[in-house]
Amino acid sequence: MTEENNDWATPTLKEVHFWRDDMSPEEYDIEREYMAKNWDKVREGTYVPLWKQKQAGASE
Numbered sequence: 001m002t003e004e005n006n007d008w009a010t011p012t013l014k015e016v017h018f019w020r021d022d023m024s025p026e027e028y029d030i031e032r033e034y035m036a037k038n039w040d041k042v043r044e045g046t047y048v049p050l051w052k053q054k055q056a057g058a059s060e
Contacts, residue, residue: 017042018049027051 008025018031034050041047
């Protein structure tokens with residue numbers, strides 16, 4: 001589902017490390033779970049959201 005209107009996200013939800021402006025609720029849930037499983041990387045400062053990884057892979 002493509003979510004053109006981001007009114008679903010509160011300002012608090014948008015404060016997470018993985019937020020991007022065109023994110024759908026489904027993508028948010030996937031990223032939130034991924035971040036929770038990789039919290040050690042967040043603490044180390046090496047965490048990269050899934051969408052950024054996909055973006056980097058597409059540009060290679």
